Amino acid sequence: MRIRPFRYNPSPEISVIEYASTFCCFLILILVITTGNFECLSCNMGYLNSVLQSSSQVHAEYGPVSGGGLSQNGKFSYGYASSPGKRSSMEDFYETRIDGVDGEIVGLFGVFDGIFLYYFLYISPSLLHTCMQILILVICSNAVAVLEAISHGLLLAQDSTVVNCKFYAVAVHYILPMAVSGHGGARAAEYVKQNLFSNLIRHPKFISDTKSAIADAYNHTDSEFLKSENNQNRDAGSTASTAILVGDRLLVANVGDSRAVICRGGNVNVLHSYVIAPSPIRSVGVNLSAFAVSRDHKPDQSDERQRIEDAGGFVMWAGTWRVGGVLAVSRAFGDRLLKQYVVADPEIQEEKIDSSLEFLILASDGLWDVVSNEEAVAMVKPIQDPEQAAKRLMQEACQRGSADNITCVVVRFLANQGGSSHTVPA
Incomplete structure (x- = not known):
């Protein structure tokens, strides 16, 4: 993650004194927004603090963990193995669970990466004045309605004129999440970890129509999380x-x-061609092939961008492609202010477990950012x-x-090692 430093850009229209007074007011507004949440803010700004000053307590609260079964x-x-990495906070969660459902032994594995945003801006005095006006409007009126208007690139000014504020919306979205998110990412990821699989195995069609049960469980968990928020x-x-x-x-x-990535050994001809990927990934070694069985949901993908725009949103570049200039993923649990565009509808891929399927890797982007x-x-x-x-x-x-939290889950399939086939009582 890139942290962009504050930079003063002199403007002939605004004096240094005006600039300084505006900036002081801006800081006061941020403090007003975060009243009562200073401790949470300092925790979630840990990565920023580690950049600005050295700290020997990066892993004081969180440390690497691992286990298996x-x-x-x-x-x-x-x-599984999980570590905060270079971060002082931990937003990754994982679940490894074995249950008995209707006489079947069921394995449930998951990696959940909390979304938390850190932002800095290059701010010129003129932009700062505009940000101040919008921030005051957000605080003194219906914040959700204002942010929704901003996300559409429009804002009704005091003189009843419609202002195109897509550019300024980026500044507001950059500032507000930093100020008010608290332990946002960790809270959401932990909720999904604790509830998603329980909702799934209770679904009446879990065995008979597993795909629809998964889709329902994802959306139900998302809905319940939003209600809890x-x-x-x-x-x-x-x-x-x-x-x-x-x-x-x-x-x-x-x-x-x-x-999620799987490995199938043996002759590459046995590999399935319906995996969610543009094409089969090149093989590693002579008798080894890797397949991505999930797709990273990014806002710049043509189908995702079309879906977002059809819903009334927009995608713009802000260091990377982001929904509304804010979020770098196009699907997620939570994210209430962007829920109209950032859905929790899962893409589901099915594979047959046979002797050619060797293992599965589930991991957060802390791994995939640096390892292919x-x-x-x-x-x-x-x-x-x-x-x-x-x-x-x-x-x-x-x-x-x-630079991110790192969580990995590896599942090895033992079908070709003569595993027994008994079941457990329902």
Whole structure:
């Protein structure tokens, strides 16, 4: 993440004194917005603090963790590893769960990456005056309505003229999330971790129509989270990449930019061609192929951009392509102010679990920002213990300088190792 420093740009129209007084008022407004939330703000600004001053407590509260297990029927084993990396806060969560549903042993695995925004601006005095006016309007009136108007690039001025403020909207969106989000990302990701799979396995069609059950569970969890946030003055969001193992089926569902990748060994001709990817990813080694079985949801993708614009939103460049100039993913849980455009509808991919399917990797973008799909598969391939494999990925991402939290889950399929097939009572 890039932090852009504040820079004073002299303007002939505005004196230094006017500039200084405006800036002081601006700081006071930010303090008013965050009254009673100073502690939360300081926690979530940890990454910023670590840039501005050195700190020896980066991992005082959070540290690397790992673990693993084996299914009761011996058909799969799993391991996980998670670390805050260079960040002083932790917005990544994971879930590894084995349940019995209608006599079937079911594996449920997920990586949830909380969305939290840090922003700085190059601010000129004229832009600062405009930001001040909009901030005052947000504080003194219906904030949601104002931000919705801003997201459409329009704002009704005091003289009843419509002002095109897309450019200024970026400044407002950059400032407000930083000031009022609190532990937004962690709160959302933890909620999804605690509720998504429980909602899923309680769905009446979980076994008979698993895909529709997953879609319903995603949207229901999103709706319930938004209801729970009604009394919050903060916005929060989370990605989710999940894998559901039911019988001989692997179903991967995804919203956001966490990712799922599988490895199939043997002859490349057995690889499925219906995976969600533009084309099969090149093989690693002679008898090894990597497939992305989820798609990163980015606002600049043609179909995602069209969906957002059809809903009345817009996508613009602000360091990267962002929904409304704010959010770098086009699908997520939460994100109430952008919910009309940032949906929690998952894309679902199904794979058959057979002897050619070797393992699955689920990971947050802290891994995928610095390690390619092919490299990840090549690292995991020789490591039979999935916990050690997950730790290897995590450590490699750290060594390559990943600036984000890093969470990895590895599931090894043991069908070709003679796992038993008994079931558990419902």
